[in-house]
């Protein structure tokens with residue numbers, strides 16, 4: 001049951017598709033960078049920047065803004081693309097990704113681009129920082145929410161669980177984390193490399209409110225965020241099941257696309273596929 | 288100009304025919320040789336098998352490959368336990384994370400325990416390029432060099448990395464091996480000697496104005512500078528110092544006395560690196576004018592190797608200027 005009307009939802013889906021197109025173009029231009037994760041998280045980033053967050057692209061530092069921490073910094077192309085579409089900076093600048101002198105560093109840096117909140121890339125450090133922000137905000141009776149986006153690979157980092165213990169111990173109801181549960185990492189699937197399941201049970205055992213959602217169902221995701229916001233006595237963990245490489249049939253689910261950019265020819269093919277999908281979304285036949 | 292005895296690659300000074308290969312490739316082949324020679328050799332990796340080049344070892348000796356996942360602190364400490372038992376573990380990740388993230392685990396459970404774990408820090412230096420500052424380890428030599436019991440090796444090319452890997456497997460002590468991502472010049476050959484703790488004289492001038500001590504792929508820049516400055520009748524000796532700890536103080540002192548001026552070059556912070564190690568030694572033994580070409584208290588950033596080399600003053604021009612400057616200082 002969703003609270004979104006059809007027009008809003010269609011708008012968000014269309015936005016997510018445009019963001020995927022930008023990601024593909026950026027990576028082709030950069031000739032290095034990560035493809036699978038950013039494409040898989042485009043729907044969730046769209047939901048955040050175009051529906052969930054209290055934020056102002058023209059005033060990225062406004063005091064009461066919700067904080068969105070990206071822990072798995074390697075998927076930052078999706079953040080840059082979404083921020084550009086939301087009006088933080090010109091779309092044109094996306095072409096500078098990973099280039100010398102660019103504000104769009106290969107992994108995000110706090111002082112480079114207003115609105116990225118923190119530096120990341122080395123995995124596993126986002127949940128602790130988010131917990132610190134949430135804790136400090138609460139000390140000052142601030143009303144904003146702190147959202148932390150995590151990858152499933154980061155569930156293997158001990159620090160993630162140290163943060164989990166801290167956040168639950170301190171009942172950080174203003175902290176909401178989302179796991180990009182795409183089942184892949186570099187050496188293969190997470191369950192082959194270092195199994196994570198039963199992941200939801202683990203977070204529950206750590207004292208978190210846990211929900212599992214389809215990470216490509218934007219309205220379902222927004223519902224889960226709303227439930228999480230209503231829980232004030234515990235931090236929330238939303239396990240979002242996503243498809244790595246989502247939108248490009250040939251590369252979906254394939255861990256080899258973790259850190260490989262499309263070349264120019266592949267990029268052209270990918271864009272064609274996404275544009276066809278765009279037509280379907282706008283025609284109202286997305287599913 | 289090049290020392291014939293060392294049988295260096297003939298094309299090393301020829302821009303058209305020079306061969307390029309990343310040092311991590313030599314680590315990959317070295318591991319196979321080390322694994323064949325000694326069945327105690329095991330490899331542990333934190334979700335970076337392909338890019339650290341341990342993939343081939345994994346295929347050759349699947350039962351001696353251990354996957355840790357994204358958990359560098361566990362990587363170091365599980366390896367410590369295995370070494371404690373009697374294995375010879377190599378741990379492979381990026382230098383920013385190992386020995387970056389797991390520094391204290393290395394300090395206590397590997398160095399203080401004095402067990403033979405070899406830490407392979409890949410993708411070190413600014414040469415990781417587009418990944419940017421988070422991934423460009425520029426302090427790893429310092430971190431490892433400050434630990435008692437630790438040996439620190441920075442190979443200049445893939446062949447040297449191969450030999451260093453084989454040698455480190457038999458060291459019986461903690462070791463750090465620094466490796467790069469980018470393809471860099473092949474300087475040595477399979478015949479070129481390598482021993483842990485030895486510095487090698489690549490360009491030996493009779494009356495040198497300056498000696499350059501270098502480690503890692505930037506040794507190549509030193510060779511180019513020695514060649515080009517020779518045309519202007521400036522005489523530059525070049526010494527490859529692959530082992531930063533223990534330092535080959537005998538060779539370093541000999542060359543310093545002969546030249547009376549020293550320049551160092553490395554892809555690392557000035558604080559704590561090769562130049563710093565040599566300065567610490569010379570300041571009490573034989574102080575002479577000295578210049579260090581290194582990253583000077585800045586983080587890296589995204590860019591190509593060429594762009595970053597220029598931005599951080601590690602290019603041929605910067606090294607040439609440092610040589611000229613140190614010669615001037617000598618005459619004051």
Ligand SMILES: Cc1ncc(C[n+]2csc(CCOP(=O)(O)OP(=O)(O)O)c2C)c(N)n1
Pocket residue numbers: 036037072074075121122123124151152153154182183184185186244258333334335357358359384388
């Ligand atoms: C501390 C740390 N160790 C290793 C890496 C290298 N690394 C980058 S992404 C990645 C895979 C992690 O899996 P996940 O984040 O789930 O990747 P994805 O789903 O985006 O493919 C690894 C090991 C890193 N960035 N940080």
Ligand SMILES: [Mg+2]
Pocket residue numbers: 151152153180181182183184185
């Ligand atoms: Mg993943």
